[in-house]
Amino acid sequence: MKSDMKKINKNILSVSIASAMAVASAPQVLAEDLLLEEIVVTAQKRAQSLQDVPISISAMDGEKMSEVGISNLEDMSAYVPNFQQANSPLGQIISIRGISSGINQGFEQSVVQYFDDIAMGRGPMARxxxxxxxxxxxxxxxxxxxxxxxxxxGAISVTTAKPTDEFEGSVQVDYEPTFGRNEVQAVVSGGLTDDLYARLAVRSASDDGYYENTTTGDDEQQKEELTARLTLAWEPADDLSATLKLEHSSFDFEGMGSELIGGYDSAAGASYTEALDALAASTGLDIGEGEGTSNLERQTSFGEHSDNESNQIVLTVNKDYDNFTLTSVTGYIGYEYEELTDGDMTGYDMLEIHSNEEFDQFSQEIRFTSPGGETVDWIAGAYFQTWDLDYGQEVPSGEDNVFSAISAQAALGIPAATGFDPSNPANVYPYYGVNPLLVAANPAIASGLFAYSLVEGENTSSLRNYKGTSDTYSVFGQATWNYSEELRFTFGARYTLEEKDAERDLAIYDISGGGYAPASAGALAMQSTVFGTQPHAVEGDRREESVTGSAIVEWDATAEMMVYASVSNGFKAGGFDARASSPDNFEYEDESVITYEIGTKTELMGGRGELNAALFYSDYSDLQVSQFDGSVSFAVGNAAAAVSQGIELDGRFMITPELMLIGSMAYLDFSFEEYEDGACPSKVTLDTSAISCDYSGKPATFAPEWTASITLDYQRPLSDLINLRMTMDTSYRSEQYIEATLDPYLLQDSETNFNARIALESEQWMVALVGKNLTDNDSYSYGYSAPLSGSSFIGAPSFIGHQVRPRSYTIQVKYNF
Structure with a gap:
């Protein structure tokens, strides 16, 4: 550890040369004084200047996000150091400092979103x-x-816009012709009575997508999104206020934003798709076709779609008393979706996945907050949350698919001298699984018989259902002792009791008659041996208690510099795997962390600039991980230990009254200290037969060593009524793994990205041109193994990837009224 920390310290000087980015909108300035406008945040549950908060934090305001076209967390990845959000057809991943939760419906995220103080910890909520x-x-x-x-x-705290007492409104239209993206946002806000105010915001968006499905002729991923939010604010007295937010969203997708991008050749020198094409030719079966190259072309044929709906209801009440403010936050969130995914992401008839999920959550928080500015400033409260989750998945298999072709090829290759008759079930069933005597006598024949058994997968369907519930109770408190004007001490703690129970069942059926009948013994044996799919019904419950806390010391070293040091620990409860195919993979344990951080918040040149820095070291135990098993499911487990350490800088500087520089830079060193039983890359398993690999000393996914960004914002009046504004954003990210088994094929190269915007603005209207990904990077934000590509049947491990959006230009028009 000491050598690693020396390596970090050695880089601090070179890193600190770059300005960093507090990722806020370019602020209005007092030109005569060149003063930055204060950024106010609520990271400690009270309004504070960002420069007074002893936390490594980035903040971006809603106006800046709207201007540059940020409509989701994935778009923010280029602007925030040590932060990424990646989408895949199977789920969403949010990562801070290399820490994330993998893809599994049983997971709650390690990086949690909070919308208006309501925790949204499920992966689909990243949509x-x-x-x-x-x-x-x-x-x-x-x-x-x-x-x-x-x-x-980490945490992502999102605060929606509140009603205004004066009437105002706006309509903004974004049109991006290259890929047919359209977005309309409309807002109306104002007073209904002397003490009741309302704000209605509506967003409608559509997107033709930037992939072409050469099988169907459609552009994909096509999107239709609609969100409506009504916020009511009531202020019947000076010491009492209440806000009610009602929000409904629907977002529907046709097709998926991923493709088969290539991989390793088989021992015979054939690629994955070439091997499958040869298989189809030799057997005479029509099993589809595919290209297997990274060219923004897909060949899926199952009619992929995803239909999503979500709802939010949040009631926040504040009541001021002489010595404190009482805050009540009551929230309901829920979502449901139904989707069909071509699991192999090819035009071959292989893996069709039907999924549905329904989630409901209710929470109640009570906080007591002191007025601030006292010798001791404090906050205390209690929290309750309960949720219910239902998840279902069906994987049907018809006739004449890839598995049928493998079976037919195997039957052709079995020597007649063995006396094996593929048409006689009595000859077939003894060879499901591993037959030690046959393997010893003739491994080639054993392999052929084993492959032939795939025919039993025709006209079968595996169905799994998962139901989970959770209740969480906690109390918390934090106090800051203002020892002097220059020195402050903060101590906080939270006690949490969390109870969970879950049940999961998996069954395999014969669907040849159009219904669901018990599967044959051969089908059950094939599913178990080839896919690891074992019929089962399991259930369990957990009860966990934890105490988490933090201690912070702040020192105003000078009038312009605040220095802080902190130590904190964190806890994430264990749970139950919603997707595994074996009863052995059902429960996973809690994870924990202890973090040390030293930082500074510095004002430069009398308020003309700011530069903030944080040096951190986090030691994780039993980190929860999820890895694709190379066939049809993900395996959930706990990595023994991991360390995340590094440095983050951010800042902004007023170069002239017209030109603002905003920037950030981060160095990250993440490695698993102990992780001996991770799933091997499919290429390694194919070559060595090893199933588990030692990842000790290796990095995680989405943990690039270096990230940086710079924004230049220039604005000047062209006349008394019109302003010119030009913005350029540049971001850099060093190489990183984007696939859980760290296969070198999916080691993403370093990249630099440019975005730019030029606008003409007046008090009532705005017209702008926005260019994104101007370097036209063709990098991938996420990848995973193509199902069964690395099996002994095919022998050409290949990968599926989600490519970032290519270069695009958007026209923006906005009218304020």
Whole structure:
């Protein structure tokens, strides 16, 4: 550890040369004084200047997000150091400092989103669009005192815009012709009575997508999104206020945003698709076709789609008393979706996945907050949350598919001298699984007989259902002792009791008659041996208690510099695997972390600039991980230990009254200290037969060593009525793994990205041209193994990837009234 920390310290000087980015909108300035406008955040549950918060935090305001076309967390990845959000057809992943939760419906995220103080810890909630916001705050490191639960890797706090007392409104239209993207946002806000105010915001968006499906002729992933939010604010007295938010969203997708991008050749020198094409030719079966190259072309044929709906209801009440403010936050969130995914992402008839999920959550938080500015400033409260989750998945298999072709090829290759008759079930069934005597006598024949058994997968369907519930109770408190004007001490703690129970069942059926009949013994044996799919019904419950806390010391070293040091620990409860195919993979354990951080918040040149820095070291135990098993499912487990350490800088500087520089830079060193039983890359398994691999000393996915970004914002009046504004964003990210088994094929190269915007603005209207990904990077944000490509049947391990959006230009028009 000491050598690693020396390596970090050695880089601090070179890193600090670059300005960093507090990722806020380019602020209005007092030109005569060249003063930055204060950024106000609520990271500690009270309004504070960002420069007074002893946390590594980035903040972006809603206006900036709207201007540059940020409508989701994935778009924010280029602007925030040590933060990424990646989408795949199977789920969403949010990562801060290399810490994330993998893809599994049983997981709650290690980086939790909070919308208006309501925890949204499920992966599908990352699809929630971002619009009409006050700001987004990204807090790095464990946030397990003042935030609800499980925020062991960090927190994303989203604050939506509130009603105004004066009438105002706006309509903004974004049109991107290259890929047929259209977005309309409309907002109306104002007073209904002397003490009742309302704000209605609506967003409608459509997108033709940037992939071409050469099988269907459609552009994909086509999107239709609609969100409506009504916020009511009631202020019947000076010391009492209430806000009610009602929000409904629907977002429907046709097709998926991924493709087969290539991989390793087989021992015979054939690629994955070439091997399958040869298989089809030799057997005479029509099993589809595919290209297997990275060219933004897909060949899926199952009619992929995803239909999603979500709802939010949040009631926030504030009552001021002489010595404190009482805050009540009551929230309901729920979502449901139904989707069909071509699991192999090819035009071959192989893996069709039907999924549906329904989630409901209710939470209640009570907080007591002191007025601030006292010798001791404090906050205390209690929190309750309950949720229910239902998940179902069906994987049907018809006739004449890839498995049928493998079976037919195997039957052709079995020597007649063995006396094996493929048409006689009595000859077939003894060879399902591994027959030691046959393997010893003739491994080639054994392999052929084993492959032939795939025919038993025709006209079968595997169905799994998962139901989970959770109740969480916690109390928390934090106090800051203002020892002097220059020195402050903060201590906080949260006690949490979490109870979970879950049940999961998996069954395999014969669907040849159009219904669901018990599967044959051969089908059950084939599913178990080839896919590891074992019929089962399991259930369990957990009860966990934890105490998490933090201690912070702040020192105003000078009038312009605040220095802080903190230590905190975090906890994320264990749970139950919703997707595994074996009863052995059902329960996983809790994870924990202890983090040390030293940082500074510095004002430069009398308020003309700011530069903030944070040096951190986080030691994780039993980190929860999810890895694709190379066939049809993901395996969930706990890595023994991991360390995330590094440095983050951010800042902004007023170069002239017209030109603002905003920037960030981060260095990250993440490695698993102990992780001996991870799933091997499919290429390794194929070559060595090893199933588990030692990942000790290796990095995680989405953990690039270096990230940086710079924004230049220039604005000047062209006349008394019209302003010119030009913005350029540049971001850099070093190489990183984007696939859980760290296969070198999916080691993403370093990349630099450019975005730019030029606008003409007046008080009532705005016209702008926005260019994104101007370097036209063709990098991938996520990847995973193509099902069965690395099996002994095919022998050409290949991969599926989600490519970032290519270069695009958007026309923006906005009218304020």
């Amino acid at each position: 929630t669009p971002l619009f009409d916001l006050e700001r987004v705050e990204i807090l790095r490191g464990p946030q397990n005192v003042l935030f609800g639960k499980n925020s062991i890797g």
